[in-house]
Amino acid sequence: MDMTPEQAVEAAKGMTFEKVWLYMQETQKQFREVQQEISNLSKNIGGLNNSIGKITEAMFLPEIHTKFITFGYNFNVSSTSTNRIFRDEGQAIAEADIYLENGSISMIVEVKTELTRTDIDEHIERIEIIKSYFNKYNNNRNILGAVAGTIINSNIIKYAHKNGLFVLVQSGESVKIADMPENFKPRTW
Numbered sequence: 001m002d003m004t005p006e007q008a009v010e011a012a013k014g015m016t017f018e019k020v021w022l023y024m025q026e027t028q029k030q031f032r033e034v035q036q037e038i039s040n041l042s043k044n045i046g047g048l049n050n051s052i053g054k055i056t057e058a059m060f061l062p063e064i065h066t067k068f069i070t071f072g073y074n075f076n077v078s079s080t081s082t083n084r085i086f087r088d089e090g091q092a093i094a095e096a097d098i099y100l101e102n103g104s105i106s107m108i109v110e111v112k113t114e115l116t117r118t119d120i121d122e123h124i125e126r127i128e129i130i131k132s133y134f135n136k137y138n139n140n141r142n143i144l145g146a147v148a149g150t151i152i153n154s155n156i157i158k159y160a161h162k163n164g165l166f167v168l169v170q171s172g173e174s175v176k177i178a179d180m181p182e183n184f185k186p187r188t189w
Contacts, residue, residue, distance in 0.1 A: 065100055067168065067177055068107065071186075073144070075100040075107065086133055094129045098148075106130075107144045109168070115149035120160050123147055131189040143189040148175065163187065 065075040084099035085092050098109035108130060110123040127145045134141060147160050148168035157178050160167045164187020167178040 063175070064098060064109065064168070067175070068100075068166070070177075073102070073105060073107065075102055086130055088133055088136070093133060094126050096126070096130070101141070103141075105142050105144060106134075107146060109146040109148055111148045113149065114151040115147055115156050115160075117156060117159055120147060120156070120163060120165065123165070124163060127189050144186050145189070152178075 065077050065080045068075060079101045081099045082097065084096045086094045086096070096108045097111040098107075100107040100109070108123070108127050110119060110126070112119050123145060127143055131143050133139075134143070144166070145164065146166035146168060150170055152167065152169055157167050157169075161178075161180055161184050164185065166186060168175050169178045
């Protein structure tokens with residue numbers, strides 16, 4: 001609000017240094033309170049995002065080991081784990097949202113609420129790190145990759161397939177592997 005010089009003089013009447021100082025301290029206190037409320041809200045939103053991520057992972061987990069039988073990959077429920085952390089010399093080097101394995105093959109699955117191209121690129125890097133880790137310890141198991149999400153547009157599905165990844169999508173009450181192009185070949189690391 002703009003004031004005329006006369007209005008400013010009238011408003012300043014009766015103002016002392018002490019009153020101005022008190023006003024500034026009160027304003028600063030209110031500012032800190034607003035900052036704290038914003039911080040609390042950010043923490044709550046972060047917690048909500050983590051909860052949504054866990055719900056998304058839980059949607060894909062129950063039957064995932066059976067989804068690949070059609071393609072000749074037999075994983076049993078006891079070989080399925082979540083949030084599998086790969087450590088080398090005590091240092092975490094990679095984490096798989098869902099990890100399946102059998103005698104000769106491992107499947108690394110990345111689960112996102114909304115899958116993006118960046119998520120796919122990062123997942124491929126993750127698989128390559130895990131493959132290097134396997135090689136370092138003479139684990140000759142091949143690795144296959146898959147991505148899963150509740151929101152995946154068709155271009156992202158095409159990009160994942162182009163990079164040799166299976167794509168799991170929601171299908172009514174369950175999930176299914178997305179229809180693949182006729183020439184699709186899963187990439188083996």
